[in-house]
Amino acid sequence: MAATVVGGLGIPLIDVLAVETFVFREQPFGGGAVAARTVVGQVLLSDSTGGVLLDSVDGGRYLISGDDVVSRFADDAPFTPVTAEGLGERLLEELPPGFRVHTTEHYVIAYDTSREYAEWASSLLESLQEALVRYWTRQGLELHAPRFPLGVVIHRSAEDYQRIARAEIGTAGAVGYYSMRTNRVRMFDLTGSDEVRGGARGPRSGSRREITQMLSVPAAEPLVATIVHEATHQVAFNTGVMQRFADLPLWLVEGMAVYFEAPNAGSSRGWRGIGKVNRQRLVSFRRNLPKWNRNSLTSLIGSDLRLRDARTAADAYADAWALNYFLIQRREEQYVAYVKTMADKKPLEGPEANASASEIARDRLAEFVTHFGPLPELEQEFLRTMSRLK
Ligand SMILES: [Zn+2]
Missing domain, CATH: 3.40.30 (Glutaredoxin)
Incomplete structure (x- = not known):
């Protein structure tokens, strides 16, 4: 799952401690009747049309458009996470x-x-x-x-x-x-x-x-x-480590999860711990290497498209794993600094709602280069390392 960033919500509220009860309309996927959902929580952000980003007391985070809000009322109760x-x-x-x-x-x-x-x-x-x-x-x-x-x-x-x-x-x-x-x-x-x-x-x-x-x-x-x-x-x-609904590059969000998932056949736990080579993803990555071209790395870093599109996702996840693996193993300090920068990103902060794909890509690549240095050198070492990895 990845963050969806919706523009327009960006006015932090001052009085963030009061609990509010929201009733809002919810359309299930694949059609079906629109249901009303009631959520008790704390408004993180709101916009001029009544849309909100709401943290519920049971840990949910709901992005609700103003049109879908049926009713809301506040009381003085403090926000207390559910037990x-x-x-x-x-x-x-x-x-x-x-x-x-x-x-x-x-x-x-x-x-x-x-x-x-x-x-x-x-x-x-x-x-x-x-x-x-x-x-x-x-x-x-x-x-x-x-x-x-x-x-x-x-x-x-x-x-x-x-x-x-x-x-x-x-x-x-x-x-x-x-x-x-x-x-x-x-x-x-x-x-x-x-x-x-x-x-x-x-x-x-x-x-x-x-x-x-x-x-x-x-x-x-x-x-x-x-x-x-x-x-x-x-x-x-x-x-x-990261915030929900923050503008985070998907190669990091997904590649990091794939990095940690590396499975372990035959273990009674089913998982071998952190940092092992993910064999399945390495095989996919290597199989696709002949197709690697001068846009491969920039499109992976600058855009979420290849990871989101069902037709390219399996290959792109392998690429994202490889990039995270390489950066964690070979650029550890820079990677941690980059993750820290991402951890500081707040929900729904980020590019303007009307930013073009190329503007978003340019910003993401610039942020990447700031942490990891120029792409050509990095890409060379990345490809060399990953093709020799045992
Ligand atoms: Zn995932």
Whole structure:
């Protein structure tokens, strides 16, 4: 998932502490009836037509246009983030019957699959978060603990997951996603995925044995990597590595998540820790190298297009991984400084709404060059390093 920047909202409010209740219209993806949603939160930004960027008490961040606001009223209550218990109750209210809640230090996991699976997933998420925070803190980033308990939903059935994913984000292509709006990760129990079961039907229990078996199947690797990838976004946006709805280049947002996702076949955790070569992405990157041309690097840095377009995304994600890998390994200090600059970007700040693609690209490239130096030298070393990487 990536930030969408909408121009026009840019007037910070002075009185930001009061809580407001918003009722607004919401159009589900793929059509369907417009529903009214009620959100209690704090207005971060507002515009002259009544549009707002709103942080909800359960960690959501909603960009609401003035036309969609049905009603709003303020009270004197201070903004108090929901407790883990409160988030658990909310999740159970929203989800169909049959869900239960498993709470850990940072996560509230609602699941209708086995308790063992929820426990396995939560220990993966906790160790991922710990590793990421340790990594970035060591690099000199000043992170904070998540302000909200982090919500995760695990569906037992892939079909249930896909139905909700289609309505919520408009696609069901992957096995999990992080929503910047709701701040939650949604996924399904991978022991039931077709890739892992190879078409086998029949009962499954999500037992510890099935999880171990699932992790021993090579086909599970990219699936677990996707879960780690989405969870990495959630950690990054909740600990201060980056801000939701800030104008961030997608090669960084996505390439960084791919950098951290590197999977580990055969490990009981399914994830090998930070900084390992992502074999799958390296293979894609190398396969595409003959097509690399003088626009490849500038278009990757200057525009989000190749990463957003479904036809080019798989290749562009491999390129973004390669660039992040190279910069982290070979330009560590500059990379951290660049990430810090990005971490300071505020929601909806950035280019004017009417800025052209070439103006945006020019600014992004200039920001990149300021940190990493002239492109030609860097590109040469990048290509040399990545083609020799073992
Ligand atoms: Zn992503």
